[in-house]
Structures are given as structure tokens and as C-alpha cells.
Amino acid sequence: MDTLHDYLEKHKDRFLEELLDLLRIPSISADSAYKADVLKAAEFVADKLKAAGADNVEVCPTDGHPIVYGEKLIDHNLPTVLVYGHYDVQPPDPLNLWDSPPFEPVIKKTDLHPEGAIYARGACDDKGQMYMHVKAFEMMMATGNLTCNVKFMLEGEEEVGSEHLGVFIKANKEKLSSDVVLISDTAMLANDTPSIDVGLRGLSYMEVEVTGPNRDLHSGVYGGAVANPANILAKMIASLQDENNRITIPGFYDDVDELSQEERAKMAEAPFDLEAYKADLDINAVWGEEGYSTMERASIRPTLDVNGIWSGYIGEGAKTVLPSKAYAKISMRLVPHQDSHKISALFQKHFESIAPDCVKVKVTSHHGGEPVVTPIDSAPFIAASNAMEKTFGKKPIPTRGGGSIPIVALFESVLGLKSVLFGFGLDSDNLHSPNEKYGLFNYYKGIETIPYFFKYYAEEM
Numbered sequence: 001m002d003t004l005h006d007y008l009e010k011h012k013d014r015f016l017e018e019l020l021d022l023l024r025i026p027s028i029s030a031d032s033a034y035k036a037d038v039l040k041a042a043e044f045v046a047d048k049l050k051a052a053g054a055d056n057v058e059v060c061p062t063d064g065h066p067i068v069y070g071e072k073l074i075d076h077n078l079p080t081v082l083v084y085g086h087y088d089v090q091p092p093d094p095l096n097l098w099d100s101p102p103f104e105p106v107i108k109k110t111d112l113h114p115e116g117a118i119y120a121r122g123a124c125d126d127k128g129q130m131y132m133h134v135k136a137f138e139m140m141m142a143t144g145n146l147t148c149n150v151k152f153m154l155e156g157e158e159e160v161g162s163e164h165l166g167v168f169i170k171a172n173k174e175k176l177s178s179d180v181v182l183i184s185d186t187a188m189l190a191n192d193t194p195s196i197d198v199g200l201r202g203l204s205y206m207e208v209e210v211t212g213p214n215r216d217l218h219s220g221v222y223g224g225a226v227a228n229p230a231n232i233l234a235k236m237i238a239s240l241q242d243e244n245n246r247i248t249i250p251g252f253y254d255d256v257d258e259l260s261q262e263e264r265a266k267m268a269e270a271p272f273d274l275e276a277y278k279a280d281l282d283i284n285a286v287w288g289e290e291g292y293s294t295m296e297r298a299s300i301r302p303t304l305d306v307n308g309i310w311s312g313y314i315g316e317g318a319k320t321v322l323p324s325k326a327y328a329k330i331s332m333r334l335v336p337h338q339d340s341h342k343i344s345a346l347f348q349k350h351f352e353s354i355a356p357d358c359v360k361v362k363v364t365s366h367h368g369g370e371p372v373v374t375p376i377d378s379a380p381f382i383a384a385s386n387a388m389e390k391t392f393g394k395k396p397i398p399t400r401g402g403g404s405i406p407i408v409a410l411f412e413s414v415l416g417l418k419s420v421l422f423g424f425g426l427d428s429d430n431l432h433s434p435n436e437k438y439g440l441f442n443y444y445k446g447i448e449t450i451p452y453f454f455k456y457y458a459e460e461m
């Protein structure tokens, strides 16, 4: 029988080819035109799980996109790891900003990825990272190194809020009973600086509609005398942050968990190069809440951002018009112990209260999620840390992630399970953005590292 190392060396190219095949399926969960492709991606993953030796593999239908389940239960005295990931992806637009088509993966070398990176929508978030677990499982099975029971639960709705996965876990508590959830859907600091996220932000996502006159008007005939909802909306949004870039919604910070000076000092030890950060984004200066570092602003502090804004004429040339309506999609990232329902309600009340009499506003709430922190003094975290130390030659730094994976809070509240955020991506991998990529180094390093998590976790338990 091969060792894990030899097996990986022998099957490296196939592991990559399979991922490229998966990346060719446009499993865009947000767009109903791709429903069949989302199902195709689910079936692809289910087939590979089966081929690797998983039992009871199913593509479980839901009222939305399906959930792929599979398991290998080897001994009830051993701990059980629930692997979660998602095979759906974000829409690829704007398409014109991609250097190569989003669903035709290509491999190119870059400064950050001298071994080459796979360019495709979902390469990092999350097909590439999710598929590392399928291949690591294949390796453990084929080499006699599976040391824990394992259950896979891979969903197709993460990028649209995981609504039906929430229903699924509530209905399948027994089937999903495990000791810990293992997730690769986050980033590390750098390829030579491994880290493990120990927290994720929550999310409140709002949409606002501001209505002025009952129809679009000639901006010369009426302009200056009738409120322009686009102007008003811009003022209202601008007022949501003060001169220190603090959010002005009354009560917004009430429940925010303020970190101690000690915790903040610890965080500041993580390497961070502000000049490289600015250069990468082509900005002259960073921006954010007074009194906090860039790292803190992007992880332990709550935020408010416009994700989309539209109104009036946006076609070619100039049309003189005073629009009837203006819209914006506004998200707030939340930190422990803020509650997304409470924050959404505070936003709605405040936004309605600041609207001048000359307009009407309508505020609606989209899906949200709660923030989480995961323990660092637990057996699974220590196993993950030791696994990364083994394969990177360096102890990973605990970090707080800025993104959100709403289902993680439900794993805790519904299943009573803590998660390990075992991410191998980089923040610069262009998640949700054109030219998303995932380093070959990262893909193979993940596949190499995951079996050590299983080994160390079984030894500790």
C-alpha cells in the first residue's frame, strides 16, 4: 500500500484534472437559469465521494439546491468529523473584467503563486477548497489512513444564504451527529504564514428604495423644485457614518464585544504589510473606523457598506432626467455579540426616521447570519494547528476572519457542534470578483494537511 505522500505524488495530476472538470460546471446558485448546472455539480461531487469509498452517498433534494451527503463510519469508538463545504459559486459578472472565461479554468503563474494558480469562478470559494477534502478522503481510504469516522455535507446554497441547509440540519440531527465540523472556506495570511480563523463576522443585508415624484421628470422643468431621490439617498447613506467613520445608527454598537488591549496586542503580532496591501489594491490610503488598525477594521469591527446603488439614467450619453426612484443594497458585517435580526430592525427604524418628508422610503431585509468565535483551546483546534505546523513547518497564527459563513452559527445552536475553520485560500484570491484564483500550492498543501488533522484528532481523543 502507498504512503499518503506517494499516493499524492502518483495522483496529483488527476486530482487537478478533476477539480478543473468541476470548475467547468457553472453552478451559480443565485441565478435560476443555472439550476441544472448546480445539480450537475452536486452529482459530480457525489460520484467522486462514492468512487473514493464513501457509503450512503445521496444527493438530497431540498426546496432549493440539493445537499450532497456521504459518510464512512469505521468505528463508533472513534471521533466523527463532519466535513462541510459548498459547491455553488457566485455569479461571475462583470464578465468583461475577466482575463479568461470564468468557467474555462486556466493555470497561470503570478508573483504570489509562482507554482501557478487556477483561474476560474469557484477556484478558491469554495470548489477548490471543498474538493481538497474529497481527495484527502480518497487518499486516506486508499492508503489505510482513515483514523476518524467522517460525514460529508456539501451544499449548493452557501452563496445565497444556506436557507435550506438550515432546514436540513434541523431535520437530520441524528444523521449528522458528530464531534466537530471541519470547514475549508476561509483564508490564511500567506503561503509562508499559515493561520487559522477563530471567528467569522455575521451579516445583516438590507435593501432600500427611495421614492420621490410619482414619475421620472424633466430635470430642467422640475429640477431644483422637487426632491431628487438619488440625491436624497446619497445624503442618507452618507449620514450613516460620522466623521470618525463610526456607524450612526442608534444602538448599533450596544452589543459589540470590545476586545481587551491584551487581545488586540496579540492580534497586532500577526504580520501585516500595509504598503503591500495598498499596492495590491492600487489605493493611496486606507480608510475606516478611527482608533482601529486595518486588520481590526476588517475582522473584529462591524461595518456598513453599499453593495449596489442605482437610479436614473445609466445608459450611453446624457439624458436629462430627475428619477422617480433610487435604490441601494446595504450590508452590515456584525461581530460577536451583535444579533442580525436586532441590527436589521435598528437599521430599518433609523433609515425611516432620517428620510425627509419630500420622499418615501421602503426598507426590506435579505438573508443574514450570526457572527461566531471558535475555541482555540479545544482538541480539534489543536489537531488543526499541529497538522498545519507539520506540513508548513510553522505554527499557524489564530486570526479573526472578516467574511461570513452563516450556517456555522447554526451548527452550534442546532447541532451543538463547534467548527474548525481550516482555510487554505488567500484574501488576494479574488473571491466574488473577476479573475478568482486558487494556488496549486494551496490546493495540494490542503490535500496534504487534511489527513494529519484526522490523525492528530484521533490521537487526542
Ligand code: BES
Binding pocket: 125, 126, 158, 159, 160, 161, 185, 186, 187, 200, 203, 367, 368, 369, 401, 402, 403, 404, 405, 406, 431
Ligand atoms: N467563503 C466565504 C466566506 C469567507 C471568505 C470567510 C473569506 C472568510 C474569509 C463565503 O462563501 C461567503 O462568501 N459568504 C458570504 C455570505 C453569504 C451569506 C453570501 C459573505 O461573506 O459575503
Ligand code: MN
Binding pocket: 086, 125, 126, 158, 185
Ligand atoms: Mn465560501
Ligand code: MN
Binding pocket: 090, 125, 159, 431, 432
Ligand atoms: Mn463566497
